[in-house]
Amino acid sequence: MDMTLRWFGSRYDSVTLEQIRQIPGVEGVITTLYDIPAGEVWPKERIQKLQKEISEWGLGIKGIESVNIHDAIKIGNKERDYYINNYIQTLRNLGESGITMICYNFMPVFDWTRSDLAKKREDGSTVLSYDQELIDTIEPVKMFAAIDKKSNGFILPGWEPERLEKVKDLFEQYKDVDSEKLFHNLVYFLQAIQPVCEKYGIKMAIHPDDPAWPVFQLPRIVTGKESILRILKAVDSEFNGLTLCTGSLGSNRNNDICEIINATRGRIHFAHLRNIKHLAPGKFDEAAHLSRDGSLDMYAIVKALNEAGFHGPVRPDHGRSIWGEVSMPGYGLYDRALGACYLNGLIEAVQKQGV
Numbered sequence: 001m002d003m004t005l006r007w008f009g010s011r012y013d014s015v016t017l018e019q020i021r022q023i024p025g026v027e028g029v030i031t032t033l034y035d036i037p038a039g040e041v042w043p044k045e046r047i048q049k050l051q052k053e054i055s056e057w058g059l060g061i062k063g064i065e066s067v068n069i070h071d072a073i074k075i076g077n078k079e080r081d082y083y084i085n086n087y088i089q090t091l092r093n094l095g096e097s098g099i100t101m102i103c104y105n106f107m108p109v110f111d112w113t114r115s116d117l118a119k120k121r122e123d124g125s126t127v128l129s130y131d132q133e134l135i136d137t138i139e140p141v142k143m144f145a146a147i148d149k150k151s152n153g154f155i156l157p158g159w160e161p162e163r164l165e166k167v168k169d170l171f172e173q174y175k176d177v178d179s180e181k182l183f184h185n186l187v188y189f190l191q192a193i194q195p196v197c198e199k200y201g202i203k204m205a206i207h208p209d210d211p212a213w214p215v216f217q218l219p220r221i222v223t224g225k226e227s228i229l230r231i232l233k234a235v236d237s238e239f240n241g242l243t244l245c246t247g248s249l250g251s252n253r254n255n256d257i258c259e260i261i262n263a264t265r266g267r268i269h270f271a272h273l274r275n276i277k278h279l280a281p282g283k284f285d286e287a288a289h290l291s292r293d294g295s296l297d298m299y300a301i302v303k304a305l306n307e308a309g310f311h312g313p314v315r316p317d318h319g320r321s322i323w324g325e326v327s328m329p330g331y332g333l334y335d336r337a338l339g340a341c342y343l344n345g346l347i348e349a350v351q352k353q354g355v
């Protein structure tokens, strides 16, 4: 397993590559071209400039998170082939640059959703949290505004301003898209990109829905073992894989993460290892990575990944905000660095114990 940190690029991230390279055991980043809107082709020059910048700090690009999918593809409207062709060109440019792991999601309108980006804990740290009851009282448009206000001035992944402007219109476009239609639109997309992925050895890693149930009456199709297996089987080739995000899958108490790891053996291409604390049905706080700080057994998860022969990139996921750090919520340096060190300890232990 290859420990990495997510990095949004020098223009957007409060964390520097110099800081990242000083975290023990972190040799690479998971990154993106954050300024390129979903649907546009990533120019090869931009990709290679980014590679150069990162390698100058002795780090490598271990994968992309994310090449976002344009809504036309998820909706399946008449513009989808145009956007799929652009996506294929981006994959070709990445493949030719030697980048072969791509994380993406297939959530309509919103990427992840939270009801609070800075919930205070007893120790003074803050975390992201989710409360379905609260979400049920909020209108999606107001939700965007609230998220924007609490983002410490950063642009949040999946909540980019150009989408903020279009949210009402987007809801309208999704009104006839139920979960079956969304699933078939995903399969159509995967079949279309299969040749380019296979040519360059690209591994696509779909990110689970977060939280792992429908939000704002929008369909969700990557929520647990059954739905994930259905996707993997629909296009049964190694390129069609999964990002095992423990926090997203773990939000739904019915999910047994170790069982999902076993069932998807060979198809996990990337792992997000983070902990959450269940408070009540539909209600959870994010937590420190440590098992006993939350509801997930991180040791069992790392052990299951090792036993399943997983050897791709992993990263700590959202951290708490601690020690007064001001950053993009969930993406500060301090708690993610602590998380990386803790997870590296677990990885070393399970690997030395052997399979």
Ligand code: DNO
Residues within 6 Å of the ligand: 065, 066, 103, 104, 105, 111, 112, 157, 158, 207, 245, 272, 318, 330
């Ligand atoms: C939240 C992340 C998500 C994830 C995307 C993948 O912080 O886990 O934004 O990166 O859903 O496309």
Ligand code: MN
Residues within 6 Å of the ligand: 207, 245, 246, 247, 248, 272, 317
């Ligand atoms: Mn994740």
